[in-house]
Amino acid sequence: MKIHQFSIDEALASLHSHHEGLLAAQVENRLREYGPNRVEQVQGEPLWLSFIREFVHFFALILWIAAGLAFFAESRHPGEGMAILGYAILGVIVINGLFSFWQQYRAERAIAALQKLLPQHVKVIRDGKVGLIFAADLVPGDVILLQEGDNVPADCRLLEAFSLRVNNATVTGESRPQARDALPSSEERLEHSRNTLLAGTSVVSGEGRALVFATGMHTEFGKIAHLTQTASKTRSPLQREIVRLSRLIAILAVTLGLVFFLIGHSMHMSFWDNFIFAIGIIVANVPEGLLPTVTLSLAMATQRMAKRNALIRHLPSVEALGSATVICTDKTGTLTENRMAVNALYLDGQMLTPTAVQRQPELAHAHRRLFEDALLCHNLKETLLNGKWQLMGDPMEIALVRMAKTCLGEVRGYPKINEVPFDTDRKRLSTIHHTPAGIVLYCKGALEALLPLCTQIQTAAGTVPMTQDARQAYLNAQEDMAGRGLRVLAFAWRMLEDSHNAPAQEKDLILAGLVGLEDPPRPEVPAAISKCRAAGIKVIMITGDHPHTAQAIGRQIGQIQTDNPIVITGEQLHRLSDIQLRLVLDAPDLIFARVGADQKMRIVTALKKKKHVVAVTGDGVNDAPALKTADIGIAMGVAGTDVAKEAADMVLLDDNFASIVAAIEEGRTVYENIRKFLTYILTSNIPEVAPYLAFALLKIPLPLTIIQILAVDLGTDMLPALGLGAAKPEPGNMAKPPRPRKERLLDWRLLTRAYLFLGVMEAIAAMSAYFYVLYSGGWQWGEGRDSQDPLYLKATTACFSAIIVMQIINVFLCKTPERSVFSAPAFDNRIILGGIVLEIALVVIIDYTAWGNLIFGTLPLAPDVWLFILPFALAMLLLEEVRKFAVAKWKYWTGKS
DSSP, X not given: OOGGGSOHHHHHHXXXXXXXXXXXHHHHHHHHHHOOSSOOOOOOOOHHHHXXXXXXXXXXXXXXXXXXXXXXXXXXXXXXXXXXXXXXHHHHHHHHHHHHHHHHHGGGGHHHHHHXXXXXXXXXXXXXXXXXXXXXXXXXXXXXXXETTOBOOSEEEEXXXXXXXXXXXXXXXXXXXXXXXXXXXXXXXXXXXXXXXXXXXXXXXXXEEEEEEEOGGGSHHHHHHHHHHHSOOOOOHHHHHHHHHHHHHHHHHHHHHHHHHHHHHHTTOOHHHHHHHHHHHHHHHSOXXXXXXXXXXXXXXXXXXXXXXXXXXXXXXXXXXXXXXXXXXXXXXXXXXXXXXXXXXXXXXEEEOHHHHHTOHHHHHHXXXXXXXXXXXXXXXXXXXXXXXXXXXXXXXXXXXHHHHHHHSSOOOOOEEEEEOOOTTTOEEEEEEEETTEEEEEEEEOHHHHGGXXXXXXXXXXXXXOOHHHHHHHHHHHHHHHHTTOEEEEEEEEEESOSSSGGGGOOSEEEEEEEEEEOOBOTTHHHHHHHHHHTTOEEEEEESSOHHHHHHHHHHHTSOOSSSOEEEEHHHHHHOOHHHHHHHTTOSSEEXXXXXXXXXXHHHHHHHXXXXXXXXXXXXXXXXXHHHHSSEEEEESSSOOHHHHHHOSEEETTOOXXXXXXXXXXXXXHHHHHHHHHHHHHHTHHHHHHHHHHHHHSOOOOSSXXXXXXXXXXXXXXXXXXXXXXXXXXXXXXXXXXXXXXXXXXXXXXXXXXXXXXXXXHHHHHHHHHHHHHHHTTOOTTOOOOTTOHHHHHHHHHHHHHHHHHHHHHHHHHHSSSSOGGGSOSSSOHHHHHHXXXXXXXXXXXXXXXXXXXXXXXXOOOHHXXXXXXXXXXXXXXXXXXXXXXXXXXXXXXXXX
């Protein structure tokens, strides 16, 4: 047996404690043995090691080697601009390393958020005396006192409870306050026992005395904290693709560098010419601007998403959300409004809404006893907040008072003179009031608890005797309300002669009616669920609430569309093997109810094993492990705990599920945009490599210097590429299913278009411009040129400038990879337009200023050179339009469009 299944005396004996609390010597020994009552941090990787790791991953190592070679070449052969190249590459490494480290460091703050949820002080009974101690000094066996408004500091077993209700939402996910008592429980799971209080929860109403049986990391709260800290955060799909892409490009660049170094050696090139040639090949093939551009593109996407109430905390999760195939969502506060409201009333055989009653004052007057009951029978307290008196306590009772005031139209409070508190056996609460008509007992509770006590029924014409048919009608009405996911309460009353011996007066009651309460769905959610279905995204509800409530909400929002959905409770899930769970996850309509924190994480893990990209929403401490385990964790910004926010990748500023759909649209756009600017960046690799191939194979002066390659990769290409990354969503991107998990960011279609089509055309233009200038100056084939020869400098300038001109056209071609350039707005992307202006400005500075000529080894070009280059740009535009037209026709005829 477990402690919640023991009697009070057995529970005290099991911890060697007693009603007067522990002795001082016992406290000292237990504090030494069990440690302080706080969340301990799991020893992880030191920060300095995490910092270093960001600078030594594969892509960074390639850049370190390239920078080292550049500095070595500068030391042995000065004046070739290699030092500038080295410093530029170091800048790329530092910027990316610092940013990545900051993203890792954010996880360290989750523990501070956990600590904030635990109270700092607590009332404890020790040696028979009540004292105030630090919560960290609590030990198992301590007896503590709790009252309304207190946070629970440790896992406790109740010894006494007086109208005690607790809010377990942060730990179990249950939206409604739960009644607690001190009786032994038959529940198997500790968190569902009615005589236990869990660390991290709060007391909504009442007061009690409790026995501490678990502290610190031994509490359910501590176990969740441990799961949050030890759950490994997997790489997002984009991160995995960038790693794969970086390795592929780095291996390709180094391999080509070594191959052409050997080719140069076999052709008896001098060592330094051959060395510079090999470095040039490596630098030309490594897109140094790739990682900064990806980072900046994702950062700009986060700004757009923030305007749509989605705050991104981890940049790669932007794209991960776009590739999501499953969303595991909490119910309370995400799909619903997280507030109780009266949905239905059953009065005198009629099912009505509060609005309908409000419109019929005579009906409200005829049933005023029910509304008086709802207005008066509660344990709420008025508190002055922000200059206004507000009711504090159980949200259900607040909703009933609000409904009563709305329907009555007038508010009259009668003084309470006695009360029969709610408990689990009675399942009802009674209060006795002085009214103008005399002393009245008002009672509310479960229908099964009130029905045996009622001998009459309230009707519009007065009271009538209770009959078997009437009794069955009320039971049918309750069944109907429960089937709609409503929490049903019955209301009854009677006149009293005096207020003494209140419990004995709960008889011969008059049944006034039934009230059905709900946590209503958000109005935007059904449309959002529909969009998810159209986009091929499965939505699974995972909640701590009752299965009937979850199923009813699922039907209202459109998540459930079949007649027989699969509803799995925490107990059922506990009995399922991993294989059985994975089979269950194939069900089209699926809900998990009454699940624990570890179970939620288990569901996420199972989905990931099925190759799904999983997004998880949550707001409580109990959600943190699953948020961290998921491909993307989404926390609630309004109702969410600090723990959930720290564990998540994204925070919904409005707690609205509909905002997730808007964020998914942006995420899908990010992936397509990365492919666009990847095509744009890789295209320029070919005209950068071709000059070095010609230099080695054709024995001509080097057409393009390394510093000029760097000017393209880290200068002129950067802003247009960023503009492509910041493009707005394409029409209809939410009408397509998520991209296949096996689809690569860099695939053969992209490589073929960039390297073998667009890149080849740019290389032809660049080399043609180079030879045009050389031949115009009287150069003869086989003739060498000094590196400072004006004709040679003008020729390299022409090669460099031709690449820039072709890239200006290319940015428009990459902007619409499938549609015609002429079918899309030309001036809707200000960043691209700004990038083109910057490209032109940089070319002017590099080609026509003295210091630009000095740094980049250039000279001013004559107008005829620009006129020679322009037809190549127009030809590339025309040929790309022909290709798009042919592809569109092919898709049409093959049915793939």
